[in-house]
Amino acid sequence: MSLHDINQGVQKNKRRQRIGRGTGSGWGKTSQRGHKGARSRAGWSNRATFQGGQTPIVRHVPKRGFNNRWALTVSEVNIKALNDLFNDGDTVNIESLREKGLCKRRFDEVKILGDGELSKKLTVEAHRFSASAKEKIEKAGGTCNTVVRITTVAEKKESAKEAKS
Numbered sequence: 001m002s003l004h005d006i007n008q009g010v011q012k013n014k015r016r017q018r019i020g021r022g023t024g025s026g027w028g029k030t031s032q033r034g035h036k037g038a039r040s041r042a043g044w045s046n047r048a049t050f051q052g053g054q055t056p057i058v059r060h061v062p063k064r065g066f067n068n069r070w071a072l073t074v075s076e077v078n079i080k081a082l083n084d085l086f087n088d089g090d091t092v093n094i095e096s097l098r099e100k101g102l103c104k105r106r107f108d109e110v111k112i113l114g115d116g117e118l119s120k121k122l123t124v125e126a127h128r129f130s131a132s133a134k135e136k137i138e139k140a141g142g143t144c145n146t147v148v149r150i151t152t153v154a155e156k157k158e159s160a161k162e163a164k165s
Contacts, residue, residue, distance in 0.1 A: 072109055073106065076110075076112075078115040080115055090123070092126075094110055109126075109127035112128070112133045119140060122140070123142060127146065
């Protein structure tokens with residue numbers, strides 16, 4: 001193979017075949033759609049999940065569990081992460097946790113858990129603390145401040161009712 005052979009037989013700007021332009025073109029009459037049937041008609045398409053008429057997998061698999069729309073979503077943060085990302089004497093609150101990327105998704109409460117060691121004096125503000133986390137924060141000379149949750153379950157239900165109507 002030589003350099004002049006590389007692009008041999010490759011059409012750079014190949015024109016699309018115009019169909020339905022007479023039988024002489026080889027793409028005339030039925031325009032590659034065959035005879036009759038739904039697929040030959042304009043606008044035909046099946047849904048992406050269609051499995052050729054057999055019972056779909058979604059209907060074979062049973063329903064399972066339920067989704068509790070009133071459950072509180074709790075974002076957990078470990079002591080180890082606080083030790084890595086915050087400096088001595090910092091105040092750790094919900095806004096600072098979001099900025100550092102520790103609480104990314106939507107949540108109702110933040111809970112501080114006691115995995116890892118803490119060597120810095122931090123003022124931590126959160127909705128909940130595990131017993132071991134509270135102990136480790138206070139042992140390092142820091143303080144634990146409990147923040148009151150803004151929305152209650154009853155308020156969540158009420159806002160859902162208002163959104164419906």
